[in-house]
Amino acid sequence: MTKALFIIDVQNDFTEGGALGVAGGGAVAARISALLAEHPHTYDLVIASRDWHDADNDNGGHFAATDEPDFVNTWPVHCVAGTHGAEYHGALTEKSISFHVQKGQGEPAYSIYEGTTEEGGTVHQLLDEHGVTEIDVAGLATDYCVRASALDAIEHGRHVRILTDLVAGVDPRSSEDALAELGHAGAELITSASVDEE
Known part of the structure; x- marks a missing residue:
């Protein structure tokens, strides 16, 4: 059994003070780092995604054309490639990450599966190559990516x-709904204290 950890979009723009800051985002970054420090052998792979949007276009309508995004399909400018907002939050320990995935280059992208690795491969290929059968998921934001x-x-x-x-x-309500949906789809909802339990 090969196990991976997905770290989804723990970036400056999605944490407090960022363009789309999520309350508690910085604490999530720190707790993920603590998990990896306390359980260094739990995961065979650690795969982290980042929104990595183009600066010179609206990324397929993802960036709002006006000053009034709907926060469902259109968003303020965020996580532009090469900017501070697109970088990992400072509390996230990058040395523990095995593979980095960039997504949303010129188009909307929410799932890590829509991104590509630094080597140009897909996440699906990466997981198959390493025989990953088990995936734990952490990061931002619960109700979207x-x-x-x-x-x-x-x-x-x-x-x-x-x-x-x-x-x-x-949003607390949509996050609660997302967790319920994921549970219904077959995901287990656990806390980090249980990561080594089968």
């Missing part, structure tokens, strides 16, 4: 666990 990534992992036949104390969402 965490949700989409976990649903794709389930659809691709992986056993998925959501680390509920290592995620934070845009």
